[in-house]
Amino acid sequence: MEIESIKAKLYDFFCKETGVISYDCALDPRNSGEIVGLLHMGRISLLEYSDMNAELRDEPLSDTILFDAVSFNPDECLMDRLVIPTGTVLRVSIFAEKDHTWSIEERNLVKGFILIMITLKSRLKMKEFIDYAMFHEMELGLHNSFYLNRMMTMIEKLDKLHEYSIIFFNLVNLTGVNYLLGRKGADRIIIQFIDVIEELLENPECVCRMGGDNFCILARQEKTGLLLDVLKGMHFNCDSMGTKRIKLGAYSGVYKCTGAEKSFSECIDNALATMLIAKNEKHVQVQYYDESMLVMVNETRRVESAFKNALKNGEFLVYYQPKVDLANFRLVGAEALCRWDRNSVIVMPDSFIPILEKSTRICKLDFFVLETVCRDLRSWIDSGKKPVPVSVNFSRKHLSNSDLVEQITEVVDRYRIPHSYIMIEVTETTNESDSRRLNETVEELAANKFEVSVDDFGSGYSSMSIIKDISFKEIKIDRSFLNNKNVRRNDMIMMKHIISMARDLGLAAIAEGVETMAHVELLKQYGCFYGQGYLFDKPLPKEFFEKVLDSPYYKNVDPANGKDYLIPSTGEFDDIQF
Numbered sequence: 001m002e003i004e005s006i007k008a009k010l011y012d013f014f015c016k017e018t019g020v021i022s023y024d025c026a027l028d029p030r031n032s033g034e035i036v037g038l039l040h041m042g043r044i045s046l047l048e049y050s051d052m053n054a055e056l057r058d059e060p061l062s063d064t065i066l067f068d069a070v071s072f073n074p075d076e077c078l079m080d081r082l083v084i085p086t087g088t089v090l091r092v093s094i095f096a097e098k099d100h101t102w103s104i105e106e107r108n109l110v111k112g113f114i115l116i117m118i119t120l121k122s123r124l125k126m127k128e129f130i131d132y133a134m135f136h137e138m139e140l141g142l143h144n145s146f147y148l149n150r151m152m153t154m155i156e157k158l159d160k161l162h163e164y165s166i167i168f169f170n171l172v173n174l175t176g177v178n179y180l181l182g183r184k185g186a187d188r189i190i191i192q193f194i195d196v197i198e199e200l201l202e203n204p205e206c207v208c209r210m211g212g213d214n215f216c217i218l219a220r221q222e223k224t225g226l227l228l229d230v231l232k233g234m235h236f237n238c239d240s241m242g243t244k245r246i247k248l249g250a251y252s253g254v255y256k257c258t259g260a261e262k263s264f265s266e267c268i269d270n271a272l273a274t275m276l277i278a279k280n281e282k283h284v285q286v287q288y289y290d291e292s293m294l295v296m297v298n299e300t301r302r303v304e305s306a307f308k309n310a311l312k313n314g315e316f317l318v319y320y321q322p323k324v325d326l327a328n329f330r331l332v333g334a335e336a337l338c339r340w341d342r343n344s345v346i347v348m349p350d351s352f353i354p355i356l357e358k359s360t361r362i363c364k365l366d367f368f369v370l371e372t373v374c375r376d377l378r379s380w381i382d383s384g385k386k387p388v389p390v391s392v393n394f395s396r397k398h399l400s401n402s403d404l405v406e407q408i409t410e411v412v413d414r415y416r417i418p419h420s421y422i423m424i425e426v427t428e429t430t431n432e433s434d435s436r437r438l439n440e441t442v443e444e445l446a447a448n449k450f451e452v453s454v455d456d457f458g459s460g461y462s463s464m465s466i467i468k469d470i471s472f473k474e475i476k477i478d479r480s481f482l483n484n485k486n487v488r489r490n491d492m493i494m495m496k497h498i499i500s501m502a503r504d505l506g507l508a509a510i511a512e513g514v515e516t517m518a519h520v521e522l523l524k525q526y527g528c529f530y531g532q533g534y535l536f537d538k539p540l541p542k543e544f545f546e547k548v549l550d551s552p553y554y555k556n557v558d559p560a561n562g563k564d565y566l567i568p569s570t571g572e573f574d575d576i577q578f
């Protein structure tokens with residue numbers, strides 16, 4: 001072989017294998033004097049073993065012939081090996097040309113060459129390994145969050161981030177898949193799923209594992225629809241025969257990058273929070289980012305995490321709103337309503353009850369209110385006041401508790417309160433199995449001499465059947481019927497029929513939201529004799545309500561026309577809105 005072509009070949013593989021572009025002058029093919037010993041090489045081979053055991057068994061990961069002359073002398077071989085920190089063993093062997101025996105000078109030259117070769121090769125391997133370890137997770141070998149960051153950095157440098165979306169996704173029921181297929185089987189399916197996604201992506205788009213069953217896709221915005229179709233679910237064969245198939249899909253949160261975000265993690269966090277809303281709040285598979293939704297979620301988290309301590313620290317307060325007989329404006333009862341004293345700001349229930357109702361926290365709160373009401377009733381009885389029955393709101397969340405009535409009874413009896421002094425307010429339910437359970441609970445409460453009222457009647461969907469089938473004592477007409485000063489015609493008609501229906505079914509009717517004397521007149525005209533509303537009083541703290549107990553008539557004389565005129569009994573008090 002031509003000397004120049006051998007030099008060029010050596011030069012080529014040396015650079016390719018070691019990753020260097022400028023190399024030691026000893027190997028410079030232009031420096032022909034120094035390379036002369038290498039001209040008698042017959043073969044250069046590079047073996048790679050995964051570890052020393054594999055080397056002992058002589059089971060190489062790869063066996064590469066880097067240089068091959070027409071023939072070589074198998075007995076004239078120089079070899080060196082190196083164990084690199086990843087555990088991989090590299091072995092370089094150089095055989096002399098057929099019929100050639102190396103001189104001492106040549107041997108030294110070849111040994112030097114092997115040493116440089118193997119050192120540079122191991123350095124390249126280490127770099128590859130570090131790159132791999134930095135940008136992949138170790139379990140499945142998928143790209144990790146550092147890789148996502150790297151890609152986003154590249155895109156940002158091109159000022160193109162606003163053309164990309166982040167899709168954060170969480171695999172549905174991975175625990176179930178693990179259970180069904182075992183860990184290894186599940187891993188195989190996940191890798192297949194990610195492969196399908198990867199096929200739709202091109203550099204610098206990527207799909208990365210963020211930990212556990214959470215993944216992130218960075219992709220051009222116009223690809224979002226296509227990717228979401230895959231994420232909604234795909235079927236995979238569990239075995240080579242295809243007899244068992246499994247569907248794998250995900251909950252996804254989509255955030256369209258604007259390029260104005262303060263950091264990449266802002267984009268990723270927004271997509272993550274959006275995915276969590278899809279999964280936990282809305283129970284839908286796909287959700288697009290919406291800022292107001294995040295505000296709500298953050299508030300939910302704040303309330304839920306503060307609740308336990310707030311209850312322990314006595315931050316929840318019980319207010320009482322009078323129920324009044326519209327014929328003589330006499331106090332006939334009260335509704336216990338909760339407030340939250342959060343750092344000296346009184347927070348209204350609309351800001352926290354719907355959040356607490358998402359979990360069983362509401363049940364703890366309702367029992368706290370019941371207990372406070374019983375304690376207050378006991379103190380009024382003991383101090384010689386004449387108390388009135390108090391209604392306590394109980395969330396529908398209690399329906400799954402089969403010991404509910406027993407627990408209510410235990411609290412009330414502990415304070416030695418006659419059961420007729422406690423009324424339970426429940427809202428309507430739209431769900432059939434809930435209705436059945438509600439029916440059983442109301443029956444059980446009635447058997448224990450507790451009366452039950454349907455709250456916000458007329459605001460839901462199942463109003464009519466609920467009062468037909470369940471033995472309530474009272475219906476509370478939703479305050480939306482009296483929403484306006486001038487009650488709307490349709491509301492009037494509805495209210496009139498609800499009241500007459502209640503009367504025919506033998507139920508008491510009470511109207512919420514009574515704000516004007518015109519409301520009182522209208523209700524009386526329709527045959528509704530009880531009311532609760534701001535005309536009389538807003539919900540009052542215990543001390544203010546005690547004044548109403550002491551002087552239970554809302555009656556005064558209007559000095560202008562001498563007619564009966566109502567004034568709130570505790571005019572000093574006003575709710576502070578949060």
Ligand code: C2E
Binds near residue numbers: 321338349353425532
């Ligand atoms: P609700 O049980 O229907 O209570 C009546 C609501 O109407 C109270 O609002 C009361 O302040 C308001 N209201 C009464 N009269 C008038 C009026 O004339 N005009 C107007 N605009 N509003 C009037 P609040 O206290 O803000 O309570 C809101 C809801 O929060 C309650 O509605 C109830 O569903 C829930 N809630 C309050 N405390 C508790 C509790 O301890 N447990 C449960 N589960 N829910 C509670």
Ligand code: MG
Binds near residue numbers: 425455
């Ligand atoms: Mg109520």
Ligand code: MG
Binds near residue numbers: 455456476478479512
């Ligand atoms: Mg109500």
